[in-house]
Amino acid sequence: MVFRRSIYKSPAQLRAMVEPGLITAAALDAARALIRPGVTTAELDAAADALIVARGAESNFKLVRGYRHATCISVNDQVVHGIPGDRVLEAGDIVSIDCGAQYEGWNGDSAITVVVPDPSRPDLVARREELSRVTEASMWAGIAAMATARSLGDVSAAIEDRILGAGVPPEAADGIDHYGILREYVGHGIGRKMHEAPSLFNYRTSDQGPEVRPGLVLAIEPMVTAGGEETFVEDDDWTVTTADGSDGSHWEHSVAVHENGIWVLTAPDGGAAGLEPYGVVPTPLG
Numbered sequence: 136m137v138f139r140r141s142i143y144k145s146p147a148q149l150r151a152m153v154e155p156g157l158i159t160a161a162a163l164d165a166a167r168a169l170i171r172p173g174v175t176t177a178e179l180d181a182a183a184d185a186l187i188v189a190r191g192a193e194s195n196f197k198l199v200r201g202y203r204h205a206t207c208i209s210v211n212d213q214v215v216h217g218i219p220g221d222r223v224l225e226a227g228d229i230v231s232i233d234c235g236a237q238y239e240g241w242n243g244d245s246a247i248t249v250v251v252p253d254p255s256r257p258d259l260v261a262r263r264e265e266l267s268r269v270t271e272a273s274m275w276a277g278i279a280a281m282a283t284a285r286s287l288g289d290v291s292a293a294i295e296d297r298i299l300g301a302g303v304p305p306e307a308a309d310g311i312d313h314y315g316i317l318r319e320y321v322g323h324g325i326g327r328k329m330h331e332a333p334s335l336f337n338y339r340t341s342d343q344g345p346e347v348r349p350g351l352v353l354a355i356e357p358m359v360t361a362g363g364e365e366t367f368v369e370d371d372d373w374t375v376t377t378a379d380g381s382d383g384s385h386w387e388h389s390v391a392v393h394e395n396g397i398w399v400l401t402a403p404d405g406g407a408a409g410l411e412p413y414g415v416v417p418t419p420l421g
Contacts, residue, residue, distance in 0.1 A: 142324055142332055143350030149391050150420050151241045152326065152352060155192060156389055156400030158236040159243035162186045166206065166234070170249050172226045176208040180219035183234050192238040195329045202373070207233040209374065214358050214366060214383030215320055216373045227253035229263040231385040235329050242329045244354045245401035246387035262305045262361065263382055269314055270359040270384040271409075273297040273337070277322075277355045278390050278406060279413035281397050287335055287344030287353075294357050295338040304361040308379065315360035320375065325354045325389050349394045356387030393420055 144152070162183040169182055184205035187194050194205035209217035209231045210224070217231075224230060233246040248267040253260050273294045280293035299313050322335030333345050337357045345351070362381025369376055377383055389400045396418030399406030405417040 140327075141350075142345060143348065144326060144352060144391075145350065146393065146421070148241075148326070149350070149352065149393055151239065152243070152389070152391065152400050153420060155236050155238040155241050155243035156245075157243075157403060158187060158190045158192045158238055159234055159245045159389070160401045160403055161190065162205070162234050162236060163232060163245055163247050166232050167247060167249055170224065170230060170251060172224055172251060174224050176210070176217070176219040176222045176224070179208055179232065180204050180206045183232070187236045190236070190238070192236040195235040195237040195242050195244070198237065198329075205234060207373075209233075209383060209385065211382055212377045212380050213374050214317060214360060214377060215375045215385050218371055218373050224251055226251055227256050227259050227263070229267065229382050229384065231383065233385060233387065237329070240327060242325050242327070243401050244325055244329055244387060244389050246356060246385045248384040248386055265305060266314070266359065266361045266382055267384045267386075269298060269301040270357050271386045272301075273357045273359065274355055274386040274388060275409040275413065277337075277357070278388060278397070278399060279410055279415045281347060281353070281390055281392055282415045284347040286346055287333060288340065288342070290347065290353070290355070291336045291344075292339050294355070298337075298357065298359055308362055308381070311362050315362055315364040315381070317358040317360070317366060317375075318364055319366070320358050322354050322356045322387070325352055347392060349392055351392045352389060352400070354387055354389045356385065358383065358385045360384075391420065393418070395421065
């Protein structure tokens with residue numbers, strides 16, 4: 136007989152996920168604080184890793200077979216899974232940092248996008264900041280939907296609607312009429328493992344998926360491009376890059392549904408600021 140772990144956690148298990156979420160958030164803050172021209176992606180990774188270790192946790196990215204870093208750092212046309220190394224950040228770069236921590240057997244997973252200031256190229260910076268803004272807003276739209284969603288399909292629809300509703304990217308190439316949504320890379324459940332069932336698509340599908348109810352924890356992570364949706368994996372076997380060279384952005388939070396509402400585990404305020412425009416007030420886990 137095969138026993139399958141439920142995708143729904145108990146109240147005690149949800150509470151155990153608070154600390155790894157906060158550690159993940161702090162690690163991203165440590166990396167974000169270093170972002171400036173001349174800094175390498177390896178330096179950002181080292182800052183996040185040091186914070187995770189200092190908080191008594193371990194990098195769950197390093198637990199992935201064949202991966203040796205605490206973060207994935209993707210720059211410009213790289214969307215996700217970029218490997219930290221000797222790449223030097225330049226003014227105007229759009230930088231996505233994905234990070235996770237495991238603490239006492241439970242996991243957190245989150246991602247941010249930051250545009251490096253460049254006063255000499257305000258139009259470029261504005262375009263990239265708008266891409267990041269649209270991606271982040273779609274994440275919050277999905278999180279807000281979790282407060283009332285009946286199934287995962289409702290969350291996916293909210294994410295897609297926010298991205299497509301943003302209109303045409305500034306200076307889009309001919310034939311591009313909206314921001315692109317990566318199809319092969321999706322959100323996921325999270326708990327004892329960083330990646331668990333169910334999958335959460337960032338676009339509508341015919342399958343509405345599991346019920347959204349107390350105990351569900353999702354890593355909501357839209358991955359959006361300012362051009363086409365086609366990507367390829369670079370020769371390092373990790374980095375996912377746009378085929379047309381358009382910029383990419385990645386935002387992610389781990390979110391719990393509980394008896395009294397929702398709580399963003401990877402946000403120190405539980406998601407209050409991000410959810411305010413949607414009229415949703417997160418409720419702490421009791």
